Amino acid sequence: MKLGTADAGRTAAGLATGADRLPDVRRINFRFSGRGRYLACLADHGHGRLAPEMWDLTDTGRESRELRVRDEQTPMTVPMATDDGNLLLCHIGTEGVHRVLLAVPSRGGGRPEEHELGTVLGNGLGVVAGRGGGTAAVAFATGVEQSRVLRLSGRPEPPELVTVLPDLVGGGIWLDENGTRLAVRSMAGTGTAVLDLARGALEPLTGLSGDEHLLLAAPRTGALLTAARRDGAYRLGVRLLHDDRPTVFPDRLNAIEGSVTPLALSPDGRRLALAVTRRARSHLLLHDLVGDVTEESGLPGGTLFPLAHWGDTHLHLIHTTPDRPPGPITVSRRTHRIPSVPEPSRPRWAGARVHTYDGPAGAIEAVVYGEPATAAQVVIALHGGPEAAWQLGFDPLFQSLAAEGIAVVAPNQRGSTGYGAAHRDAIQGVWGGPDLDDVLHLGRALGAARGPLLERPALYGASYGAYLALLAAAARPELWARAAVVAPFLSGRELYEDGPPTVRTMLDRLGGREEIHDDLGPRDLLMLADRLRTPLLIVHGERDPIIPVSHSRRLRDRLLRSRHHGVGPAYLEIPGAGHDPLSESDGKVVRDGLVGFLRTGTPPSA
CATH class of the missing domain: 3.40.50.1820 (Alpha/Beta hydrolase fold, catalytic domain)
Known part of the structure; x- marks a missing residue:
């Protein structure tokens, strides 16, 4: 200095x-595993270094666990949990060289096994959690005018090259339960396309208008949430995949007051979770897309992160309050109750x-x-x-x-x-x-x-x-x-x-x-x-x-x-x-x- x-x-x-008596807690870069069984982030618990932290969301205790990996992580590291409890660490390099590692947690709480999976070259690297079928994550390594698509299995083996696309793509929204069809966004401005991982082919996503953007999908039913500019403002739209009928822009959904962020669709595609910021706090709204009605799920006064996973029984969210660092909370699909989430040695x-x-x-x-x-x-x-x-x-x-x-x-x-x-x-x-x-x-x-x-x-x-x-x-x-x-x-x-x-x-x-x-x-x-x-x-x-x-x-x-x-x-x-x-x-x-x-x-x- x-x-x-x-x-x-x-x-x-x-x-x-006084500050020295309190642990210095910071959490960034949250990622859910593909089917929402685990949550990972980078955390600093007062050591002056970032390390991976994971939650097992199938465990009702919901205690977090810090993984004591060898290297210090940086804010550019993407921690991606796999659905079998392992952790992929994608180190985004500033020189166009990105390292990919796999950490396998020890059952006894010791240091995890670490495996260097290799390096990936590209101007940028985007990572999307997989949905099974031997795919723990999909990575997009972008070059000057093309993108290399890589499959990460979640096992100690190098990334597999799936295909090379003559376009710069990013994002990633799964359109099927098997994890083979992924909607991606063209960075060249050509709209949303569908990547078929089985064939390595890119094809248009039909049915969307030219200015319509895909935000969320419910793979089980093909329900899609989109956004498009209508009458001078962006409006949320609802449609079905492979349906010729035009997108519907529900009136009450688009009349919600505040800054609205769509979080997740329920597995049946009927309900939509929304984070709505009004004044200095966030509200969780659950909107029935069929009836176009909204109910609020009572959250403690705090802030929701723009990340969620809605499974068959629970909606998992990232939430923070002034006296609680960011972490997962779980809303029951039936009761909308929020179980308490203990912080390890919480001050x-x-x-x-x-x-x-x-x-x-x-x-x-x-x-x-x-x-x-x-x-x-x-x-x-x-x-x-x-x-x-x-x-x-x-x-x-x-x-x-x-x-x-x-x-x-x-x-x-x-x-x-x-x-x-x-x-x-x-x-x-x-x-x-x-x-x-x-x-x-x-x-x-x-x-x-x-x-x-x-x-x-x-x-x-x-x-x-x-x-x-x-x-x-x-x-x-x-x-x-x-x-x-x-x-x-x-x-x-x-x-x-x-x-x-x-x-x-x-x-x-x-x-x-x-x-x-x-x-x-x-x-x-x-x-x-x-x-x-x-x-x-x-x-x-x-x-x-x-x-x-x-x-x-x-x-x-x-x-x-x-x-x-x-x-x-x-x-x-x-x-x-x-x-x-x-x-x-x-x-x-x-x-x-x-x-x-x-x-x-x-x-x-x-």
Whole structure:
């Protein structure tokens, strides 16, 4: 790590002592086996390294098991459980060379047997769980203008080349129970096609209109769920495979309020599980496609992941709450009950609630930890995006702050999703306008509620939230005790010049380069540097592919020139890290440094 500050010699004594008492739990890259018997993910349980973790979903106890494989995993590893309880590990390489391994768990709980299955060459590698018939998974290795299709048996044998397709394909939705016909998406824009693994042939999927996309299938009955743009909006459609009748777009299904994500079709194709995000939490809706009626299955307040498996007796989902890391929950097909899922050696994580604050133009909902009015310290945390929102889910940083007795207020200010189009679109063409007003209003309100004897609120933000936090610190420096930011950008215009094509497209779509004319002036952090008097920590990944690290370096250098006696911000650059250094291999170290700075104002040591 690189530390740049006039106080680089100071140590971060006493950092995050409460956080050190809590295991650092992170889970990513969930995958169900083909028939839903097992679930795998990558997890870090406080060791500072990712390792595979598995659940046997046929076991009512539902305890997870960490597999102690030799190599440390990376976020680019795809863990694919097989239906006989083994684990395929597909290491996606950055140089076009991908390793495939098989881990066979030991019954006694020791280290699993590990088998190197070989390497796969290609610009990219996609993996789909198989459905039996000697296929544990299907892999697509894409080249320049073709895709190699490989079969992984789930046994200690090399991948088998099935066919080479003259097209770039991805995705994968099974259309039959035997696992021979797989719907794939053409990356060249030619629509959905069907791959017959037995013949190695690709053929069109008939019946879909030109703009219709396949989302889900029920292989037993041939029921399909599609999406197509109709009357200016995307609508969900229902049809049968090999049926000449047109797709039906059910009215009530398409009138559900909120952000709707289809999760799974029941085996008979009659019912559809939907994750619906409204405000700061997810809801599970079960929709009868024949009767076009919906019922809600009561879930604890939390967040659903966009992944599920619906078997003959149970619907398996991935769910998280503020005091429970992501993991499987099971909904009974008949009762919709949710059995409790024990966490191994589960600590007493901090809970959170949703609270509504008055804002300058209406209510501002926030996820809140602790008691902001009376805690010794409070942090206002600003999310990235800007088209995003805080949810009621497990957050390791917020847990670390709560363990130190620091309250957290994570607002969904204007520009956030989940609160309707007007709230979301309020910052269109005015980045750092209405959303900044909301943050400043909240800072003043919290400061007034805390009174003169307690410390002023601190600011935290990542990505767009980092940019917004620095704007707030520049606009009203007297409101804040300190600010810590991760991966800030200098301005919409600067990011347009330096960012990747996807970011430039977003800036064009959301008007991120437009200027604001008011007393604060242009929302350019280099131009506002002389107003940034708040103690500041800047963190950035050296290889951030979204917001170039040069933005933070330039801001640091500008602040060093503008501050009295050369005392600039604390600057932490994480070698090799990407856009979210808190979730990478040094994530706990970075998180402890952030917590220590937000608690004491002491920069993390080099």
